[in-house]
Amino acid sequence: MSVPSPLPPLPTIALSVAPMMDWTDSHCRVFHRLLAPHARLYTEMVHANAVIHGDRDRLLAMDPVEHPVALQLGGSEPQPLAQAARIGAERGFDEINLNCGCPSDRVQAGRFGACLMREPGLVAESVAAMIEAVSTLETPVPVTVKCRLGVDDDHRYEVFRDFVEQVAAAGCRMFVVHARNAWLKGLSPKENREVPPLRYDWAYALKRERPELAVIVNGGIATQEEATAHLEHADGAMLGRAAYHDPYLLHRLDVAWFGGELRSRGALLRALRPYVEGQLARGVFLKHITRHLLGLFHGERGGRAFRQVLSEGAHRPGADWSLVEAALAATEHKEQAAA
Template sequence: MTQPTATAASRYADSLRLSVAPMMDWTDRHCRVFHRLLAPGARLYTEMVHANAVIHGDRQRLLGFDPGETPLALQLGGSDPALLAQAARIAQDWGYDEVNLNCGCPSDRVQAGRFGACLMREPALVADCVAAMVAAVDIPVTVKCRLGVDDDNEYDAFAAFVDQQVAAGAPMVVVHARNAWLKGLSPKENREVPPLRYDWAYRLKQERPGLPVVLNGGLASIEAVQAQQGKVDGVMLGRAAYHDPYLLHQLEALQTGAPLQTRQALLRALRPYVEARLAEGSALKHITRHILGLFHGQPGGRAFRQILSEGAHRPGADWSLVEQALAVTERDGGREAA
């Protein structure tokens, strides 16, 4: 892989400080554009896309993104080195800044396809996949993994897995700091039931100070994120960024010193994008479903969600519905102080 310039390397490192996890059915193009407005410097990830889909599927639908979304990573699923290499080349051609290999998803469908979390038990195969992609592209090829699967309880096995991927060319690892249970737990339960072990990520970073380590799992508040400073290189938010998206904006402001904007101002900045997509034939509901949590815990938040949920699916729904929902937040809570 071509070595990045010092400036590019610095910019890449900065973008790792805050990122949004790849989440199936959630982090689509509309969601990412919204998150980019909230956190201009964060690193964003697509939903997982299987390598075969990238190669043979509708690339505009699967890979298309707004230029403003960058820095943006494509998360790939798969376990065939040649197919992953081909998919990575396509991703690079489409303008992605990173390719990330999924080694953490525990769903039955993923297991049946021999990818996702079950790859934690095949570190040599994962290393072959990483090496093939690294040889095929000039953008970073990274790995998102768990600590292990089922009753794996050996830190040394986890660390050895990471070391093999780094040796194969991965410049960074995202650690979802809990095990994945391949039997007996649903994907949702796999995000909640297995205990978090942040100490494994801390130890990995301490023993490998030159390796960028991004921590994922259970980070749902400013305090939880601030507690990671000095222990890892960055944090990756998942469900918290989706259900309480203003948290992203607050964290970005804390990290960069940029002034906080109001929720209303941030949402109104999305208007040009929304109207452009509506003009192309998109339905408002496909966009507004990602903004329902913007006023989480705020006066008028429930009415905001209700207005959008009930009205966005109706034929002809347009930006005026968003303004109607915003008006309720301004009436019930007063205009937020910046």
């Protein structure tokens, strides 16, 4: 296996939002970009064969405001992954990320995702092919890996470190580490995000031993304080479910880390209006957008009213921006009543 030519230096990615199946579609990412102008966003995982043979306009849908945004690929065959990586780079994605962490049954049946933690040589070969495929473009993009600490009951740091060493030798210089093992049997994907113990110290140790690699910590990060603490030991923090269920957390982090004005939830949401109305004019149903907004008032008085108005009305024929204003009005009414 030949090591491809070095790519340009990686940008600093302190804040990012994890790729999440059925959640981080283009509508979600546009909303998250509004909340966090400096965050790196990720697509849902797309299998390499789907990119090559499927409906690319749908699978690789991206609004220009999303940048910087990464395409996450699934697969275990070097050449299709390389072809899909080049297609993604040509489509304008700023990073191509290989999934080595998803533990779902469908992923296991296809021998990719978390299964690849047991095949570092194959991952290295795939990464090298992907890097070579994008390196000849006018603007090369980085190829990165999102991985677990290991699979099942393998709790040896040396095995994890060997995985990273082999993949890094193939040219990968950024690893997003979901700091848990993945259990391939006996746990659901949801349980795999909660049951295996977190070992952030493994990601920290990796960064100490390989300071030239970018190491992003993922898994179980639920508060601003937790996310900020990771920056003392790693290059960045990637938020998953917390960013989706409490999206205002993204805004607070972006302002705290990068500066700017902390805007109210209502002001941020109203800034999304041109995008929503543009999508409605193209025939998109409001429910496909508002499902990503439901957590905006998480933990706030009036949050339940906000969710209820949107949930009950967004699926109705003709639902438009006026429903969002109604949800905001219901929320503001609850807030004023409590004042």
